[in-house]
Amino acid sequence: MVEKKIKLMQGNEACVEAAITAGMKFYAGYPITPSTEIAELSAEKLPKVGGRFIQMEDEIASISAIIGASIAGVKSMTATSGPGFSLKQEGIGYAVITETPCVIVNVQRGGPSTGLPTAPGQGDIMQARWGTHGDHSIIALYPWSVKEIYDITIKAFNLSEKYRTPVILLLDEVIGHMRESIELPEADEIEIYNRKRPSCLPEDYKPYRVKEGDLVPEMAGFGEGYRFHVTGLVHGETGFPTSNSKIAEELVRRLVGKIEDNKDDIVETDEYLLDDADIAIVAFGSTARAAKSAVDTLREEGLKVGLFRPITIWPLADKQLVDLSKKVNRLVVVEMNVGQYYLEVDRVAGKYTKVDKYGRVSGELITPQEIVDFIKEV
Amino acid sequence: MLHQELRLTGSGGQGLILAGIILAEAALYDGLNVVQSQSYGPEARGGASKAEVIISNKEINFPKVDKCDLMLALTQTACDKYIDSIKPNGILIMDKSIPNVPVREDITIYLVPIIETAMNSLGYPMVSNVIALGTIYEITKIVSKASLEKAVCNRIPRGTEELNIKALEEGYNLIRNHKEECFGHGCRFN
Numbered sequence: 137m138v139e140k141k142i143k144l145m146q147g148n149e150a151c152v153e154a155a156i157t158a159g160m161k162f163y164a165g166y167p168i169t170p171s172t173e174i175a176e177l178s179a180e181k182l183p184k185v186g187g188r189f190i191q192m193e194d195e196i197a198s199i200s201a202i203i204g205a206s207i208a209g210v211k212s213m214t215a216t217s218g219p220g221f222s223l224k225q226e227g228i229g230y231a232v233i234t235e236t237p238c239v240i241v242n243v244q245r246g247g248p249s250t251g252l253p254t255a256p257g258q259g260d261i262m263q264a265r266w267g268t269h270g271d272h273s274i275i276a277l278y279p280w281s282v283k284e285i286y287d288i289t290i291k292a293f294n295l296s297e298k299y300r301t302p303v304i305l306l307l308d309e310v311i312g313h314m315r316e317s318i319e320l321p322e323a324d325e326i327e328i329y330n331r332k333r334p335s336c337l338p339e340d341y342k343p344y345r346v347k348e349g350d351l352v353p354e355m356a357g358f359g360e361g362y363r364f365h366v367t368g369l370v371h372g373e374t375g376f377p378t379s380n381s382k383i384a385e386e387l388v389r390r391l392v393g394k395i396e397d398n399k400d401d402i403v404e405t406d407e408y409l410l411d412d413a414d415i416a417i418v419a420f421g422s423t424a425r426a427a428k429s430a431v432d433t434l435r436e437e438g439l440k441v442g443l444f445r446p447i448t449i450w451p452l453a454d455k456q457l458v459d460l461s462k463k464v465n466r467l468v469v470v471e472m473n474v475g476q477y478y479l480e481v482d483r484v485a486g487k488y489t490k491v492d493k494y495g496r497v498s499g500e501l502i503t504p505q506e507i508v509d510f511i512k513e514v
Numbered sequence: 515m516l517h518q519e520l521r522l523t524g525s526g527g528q529g530l531i532l533a534g535i536i537l538a539e540a541a542l543y544d545g546l547n548v549v550q551s552q553s554y555g556p557e558a559r560g561g562a563s564k565a566e567v568i569i570s571n572k573e574i575n576f577p578k579v580d581k582c583d584l585m586l587a588l589t590q591t592a593c594d595k596y597i598d599s600i601k602p603n604g605i606l607i608m609d610k611s612i613p614n615v616p617v618r619e620d621i622t623i624y625l626v627p628i629i630e631t632a633m634n635s636l637g638y639p640m641v642s643n644v645i646a647l648g649t650i651y652e653i654t655k656i657v658s659k660a661s662l663e664k665a666v667c668n669r670i671p672r673g674t675e676e677l678n679i680k681a682l683e684e685g686y687n688l689i690r691n692h693k694e695e696c697f698g699h700g701c702r703f704n
Contacts (some may be wrong), residue, residue: 143537144548144550254554311577313552315550316548316550425575504575504576505576
């Protein structure tokens with residue numbers, strides 16, 4: 137029956153459905169608008185699949201709990217919005233250096249601080265990249281529809297397992313709260329990646345040794361008989377702290393390199409009517425939906441405009457942006473902030489073409505008409 | 515081409531977001547594309563609340579409603595706030611409890627006792643939203659009756675199906691039996 141498969145679903149709901157399909161067995165969180173439905177539905181659904189939900193006392197406890205759960209061997213997730221995302225940054229850094237797979241959802245609202253709780257924003261683009269201290273790289277993904285939230289949530293789990301890294305899933309109030317139709321894929325259509333477990337005997341296990349040809353160290357579950365030490369301090373293959381400068385240099389470079397050197401695998405972008413375009417709009421999340429409408433309107437008026445949509449926000453799709461900038465006369469970055477991604481786009485594409493920005497921070501989604509007017513002006 | 519944008523407005527707690535979801539789901543059953551969204555203040559009850567539904571046979575990109583084809587208003591505040599967002603030739607369905615009927619000669623206004631019917635005929639003020647859906651159906655036929663009834667039953671608490679189907683029928687009848695007052699551009703009583 138058609139009805140069984142096609143459902144009216146909210147974005148936040150699709151995130152939870154997908155997380156469970158991807159194998160999430162643990163959720164810890166502290167509810168905050170506009171992400172609360174993710175906590176609510178995880179509380180409802182996880183016990184039914186043998187998983188656990190816990191509401192922690194705050195956001196720092198929540199990220200700590202999901203890191204612990206992941207080290208114990210289960211896939212885990214937390215969700216929040218801007219104010220909570222700030223608090224989770226310390227834990228994100230800990231997950232980076234301990235190479236603990238986990239997914240952190242940030243349903244963005246207007247900021248800074250408690251800002252506009254029920255209104256959309258895209259002001260956490262740079263915080264997703266550099267919110268936690270120290271040299272590191274990060275994976276951040278940003279879908280634009282309910283269906284894509286489903287697919288990209290699964291991808292977030294897969295990448296976190298494959299690269300042993302925290303993955304940030306960026307949403308915004310508009311796509312998190314809106315409902316649209318979704319056809320859920322069959323189980324055999326979905327690819328699930330699970331972390332590589334140790335292939336050696338427990339007594340031979342070196343928790344942070346990367347085997348020849350592997351991306352990351354094999355990961356044992358805490359309590360499964362493989363003894364290991366976990367620390368936020370710089371550590372060698374044994375997992376114990378060291379201040380050996382050679383080891384420190386190698387560790388940080390490996391953590392950054394495992395992501396930056398695998399962009400071909402990680403980076404996903406989408407485009408619309410770019411083949412003959414003179415002007416390309418760069419937009420993501422709900423703003424990209426307004427941009428797509430604007431492209432249609434401008435095309436009807438004879439202007440050759442297209443849309444470039446990074447789904448992988450971090451690492452930056454620099455190769456694709458450079459290629460694009462050599463083809464078009466102008467790039468226009470449209471985002472619900474005062475110009476965050478614009479700076480990155482301008483950095484890599486600015487030497488080949490003119491880059492403009494259009495932003496809004498009123499708590500209202502940018503409209504197609506605004507984009508049309510801006511592009512006609514430039 | 516079918517493309518209708520609807521805005522349901524009132525105050526928090528009146529069930530307007532649920533009404534939006536039901537309407538969207540009914541359209542989905544009819545095989546149409548649909549996007550439902552909402553906005554509300556930080557309050558649990560009271561404060562302005564609105565739900566928006568876009569129903570189209572084309573792909574829907576921009577998910578928000580700017581100018582709407584039809585608006586439902588259950589409070590004066592919401593009516594005043596959004597009256598200018600109705601397109602020329604559009605429709606306003608407003609509750610009869612709203613004292614000040616707006617002046618818009620270019621739209622059709624239906625003044626309907628939705629809340630009163632919920633309280634007095636059915637005894638449950640919380641079914642106002644479903645009665646309102648009945649009036650929207652009777653005026654626009656934007657979704658099929660079977661889909662609407664199915665969507666209502668799918669989204670309301672189990673055990674209240676009979677009450678809610680009755681509420682839908684009250685909504686149909688308010689328009690069918692001319693319990694409404696009608697003004698403006700497209701009014702059939704002109």
